[in-house]
Amino acid sequence: MAKKIFIDPGHGGKDPGATGNGLKEKDLTLAIARECRRVLQQEYTGHSIRMSREKDQTVSLRQRTEEANRWGAHFFLSIHINAGGGTGFESYRYVKQGSAMTMAVQKEVHAVVLARSGWKDRRKKWANFHVLRESKMPAVLTENGFIDTGADAAKLKDPAFVKKLGRAHAEGLAKALGLKKKPSSAPPVSAPKRDQLIRVRVNGKQAGAFAQPENAVDLVEKVAKPGAVIDVNMV
Template sequence: MVKIALDAGHGGTDSGAVGNGLQEKNLTLNIVKKIGGLLAEYEGVSIIYTRTDDRFVELSERAAIANRADADFFLSVHINAGSGTGFESYVYNGNVSPSTIAYQNTIHSEIMKAIAGVQDRGKKRANYAVLRETKMPALLTENLFIDNANDAAKLKSEQFLLQVAHGHVEGIAKAFGLKRKATQQKQEEPKMPAPEKTAYDKAVDAAFEFLKQHGVVTQDRREEPVTRAQVFLMLHRLAQNMLQK
């Protein structure tokens, strides 16, 4: 039996970060409940929550809950603030076990796969109480910035929050070698919904269609690097089209 302690950051009188009509405490609880629901589809998993509703829990008590349960892994979910953008994860900046680093590497990687297109701010270390006081490998994730308008737009989407939860669960399952329950294995593997397109992505789509219609480009290779020679050719084609009109 693998015991996973799930910690929804903040709660009650502690709202955590706020911005764009959102409160961190509500988002973290939403994500953690989704993680717990998805983990329940795996064999041999016991889930411990530090909170399941909107209540305040001291940092030391969060760690104590996991320690008393003799959990195998502690996961604390947070939303960032500070006008940045993207995702980052943390482990304790003191002495940690090799398994802690391995779990961070695996889970961080799976989350980034699930939220493709979001900036990867990296795997970091910090002296956070829930990482310092837990006796088992522990990870804290910061899932986008609540005070960034583009990040907040994603955080307002239940579909995106499910993708965040899915990434966490895929990482945990991979790190601990979890297997889906028999009834789950017989069903078709759930398909992750495609990430919602941002205003920037939609603008790029429109630009591509315009250039394609005017014979400037033929293939959508927006993620590939471009040389100056290619830029010259595209500008030349566009100029020719304009001069012909």
């Protein structure tokens, strides 16, 4: 049975969440959540996804948990940005000893985000937050850096870093929930005509030019990673 994953970008609309250094929590959480969803949809199978909000709109805490409960979600992931003058990443569950799925997701998401962000580890914690308490399925809430701390905010201002956080959430979820990767599809390489070369470009930059198709195939297989844009043509 496909896993139903409910992703909750914290705050939104009239509720900006925490603010600081020219940033708003509601914008960052939505960007992280969208990237998390994109990675899961494009690179993994065996799941369906809903989000508590798709844009900058006001959604109450009660609306978020009630929608997830009505849908019968198997997991609830709430994404937030911290404030209060600290630094680093922390994650939360509702009780000290959560369900096996809660503990697994918290462990995996926490580890991947720390590895990708380079932030200080503020530990895996538990708290009486509404979205953790009122959701009827296993749930985890993440706090991704401190918006009012200059060093953390500098990273959060970088769109590539924010996407990295989204991917980290997705990969942690996928590992804990046992989602399978979609097979990578490398573009076919045909034999060149006489005096022609096979050129391979990755993300717009030339990675190599080959007279022998097997050499081009070897390179394509090496660079055919999720997200890579590969072009193969004759020159």
